[in-house]
Amino acid sequence: MLILQGVSYAHPNRDLLFSDIHLSVHKQEKIALIGNNGTGKSTLLKIISGNLPPTAGSVKTDTRPYYVPQHLGQFNDDTVAAALRLGDKLKALNEVLRGNVTEANLTLLDDDWTIEERCREAFVHWQLDGLDLMQKMSSLSGGQKTKVFLSGIAIHRPQIVLLDEPSNHLDITGRDLLYDYIRSTHHTLMAVSHDRTLLNLLDRVYALSRQGITVYGGNYDFYTAQKEIEDDALSQELKGREKELRKAKETERKALERQQKLDARGKKKQEKAGLPTISMNTFRNNAEKSTSRMKDVHTEKVAGISRALDQLRAALPDTDKMKIDLDHAALHQGKVLLTARDINFGYGEQQLWQQGLSFHIRSGERIALKGQNGSGKTTLIKIMLGSLQPGTGVLERAAAGAVYIDQDYSLIDNALSVYGQAQQHNPGSLQEHEIKMRLNRFLFTRADWDKPCRSLSGGERMRLMLCTLTIANQAPDMIVLDEPTNNLDIRNMEILTSAINEYQGTLIVVSHDAYFLEQIKIEREITLDPAG
CATH class of the missing domain: 3.40.50.300 (P-loop containing nucleotide triphosphate hydrolases)
Known part of the structure; x- marks a missing residue:
């Protein structure tokens, strides 16, 4: 079980990234965490993994999650064993096998006598045959580094696994191995990814934004279908508001024209009646005030509709805002x-x-x-x-x-x-x-x-x-x-x-x-x- 209560995070400069996040992930659930760049997906995974403290709130887990990070360059100076946090345990095992059976070594080993065998098996499974635990991470390609951390799942045998863009550097065979793991695992799983195939293997989608987390009860295809419905509704509302704005502006124009005609007719009648100048000024001031009040009412209504329209336009998908306009005239098909x-x-x-x-x-x-x-x-x-x-x-x-x-x-x-x-x-x-x-x-x-x-x-x-x-x-x-x-x-x-x-x-x-x-x-x- 994984529970987040009121989790918030602010950067050191106090810029708030997200606030008051509440979520619970049940045992063996497989969750996709999605959101635009900058919403804090990787940061939230680091907080859940225990690698970063939240600014506020708490994270409760039954066991320590195992975390596969997106960026691996910080491990370049480490050996494979150190990157997998196995250095002390392997050292203790070798000490015990040499006869140095101390309480400290036995505590570090924690009865894990098969650790080296599990490492070999995990490396073979992830196409890292012959990898030396003492080898430097800097000698490995990006895909191999990712596979080292994926191997760590079988080595550490966690109950909760956190994956941050795990398929980024994997070739097709590596991706297939990753997909097979996700399909078959009974681990509680939370993954950040842009890989649609991977996302469709997960049970639920948690969409992170500055407004919090929205839960969608299905895989990524289900989420996109729901978003399409929401976006269609947004487009229809946008069209309705645009029509309302045009109508409000037309109503304002007609009302002002009508008032101006009434004021002009009233002025002619007063001039024919031969009213004193002071009375004429009073009538004129009253007419101007009436026109001004009416104009203010219409202006406020138009401004309110315009504000609502701006908010709707801001919520439109970004792909709808961009148009790629290139001159293709010089391209010759089939050349x-x-x-x-x-x-x-x-x-x-x-x-x-x-x-x-x-x-x-x-x-x-x-x-x-x-x-x-x-x-x-x-x-x-x-x-x-x-x-x-x-x-x-x-x-x-x-x-x-x-x-x-x-x-x-x-x-x-x-x-x-x-x-x-x-x-x-x-x-x-x-x-x-x-x-x-x-x-x-x-x-x-x-x-x-x-x-x-x-x-x-x-x-x-x-x-x-x-x-x-x-x-x-x-x-x-x-x-x-x-x-x-x-x-x-x-x-x-x-x-x-x-x-x-x-x-x-x-x-x-x-x-x-x-x-x-x-x-x-x-x-x-x-x-x-x-x-x-």
Whole structure:
């Protein structure tokens, strides 16, 4: 059982992240924790795991949860054993086996005589055969580091498991192992993820926002269906309010025109009656006051409807606010952009691929590069883009503009401000206010324009990247995406998906996310088979 009572968290600068969170997770429940970037999902997992104290409130659990973190760079100086918090227990076991049977060593060992065997079995299961517990974490790839922590589940045998973006660096085989674990486990489970396949394996969705947590009693598909109903209702209410605003403004206009006509007729009658000047002034002042009161009433009504309308518009999904407007005129569907004939690449005498690669890539195609970690997908991208030359074979390229977008969106210059990055892509035809209008369209408000790019989150970098493409205006012939969703939450994945689906040029994508590949309408695959 996991219970949160009134949990709040504020950053050291006192900015409140979330407040008064109440939730309970029952034994063997499997929960998806979702929310936009910046709502505090990872922070909440750290609080539940005991790695971060809440600013207020309490967390009650039957046992200490086991936590698989998203960011693993902080363990680079540790051995695998230290990262898994096994160092003291393994040391105690070795001391006891050497005959140093002290009470301190037996206490540390806690009768866990099979710890080394469980480590070996867990490492084999997660494709880490032969991994040395004394090996440095810095020697491992991102996917291997994640598998080390996933191995820790079988090693520590917890009752509660917390997963923070566990599929980010896993290849397809690793993801399948993770999905099998989630399907079969009897652990109480809470996962933060943008992986739709993973989210659909969980029983409930807890949506975290600044307003608190909303519980949806089904998997992610159920949640999206419910959200679609809510968004449709929001759109209908928005249309109704817009109609009400138009009607209120028209009523105000007609009422003022009618009052002005009445005042004019009244003035003529008074002039014909020959009333004294003082009486005429009194009548005029009364008419002006009456008109002013009526105008105030209508102005307040219009302002109230406008405020309600602004609130409704702010609640609209971000994908509805953005429009990717590129000039696709120069793109020629079906034109051959790349032709590869038996190409390969060597590191020393060792060839990268089992057989040379031969393929054509035509304008307008949508292609996924597939292969396990280490199969040479990034190397092939560099060859396609011309930054590497194949060691053998021939690659012919047509003159074409290409944009390479990696998972860190490193085309963004960290030394520039948000506005400076946008201005850098301005062909000279846009005025300052037009660039800022486009930034606004991509959710960069006045408060963001001077923000340094180095401080942007993955989702913000992605949105700025898309914004610069619209500022440059001319669509590139080819866009290459290398694991573009690893650092994105679900909202920003939807924004990226929407933008890609408007693009008419050639798309080459490296991604292990099957749902994302389906959504962007991949047509065919190039699968890499590494040598050896």
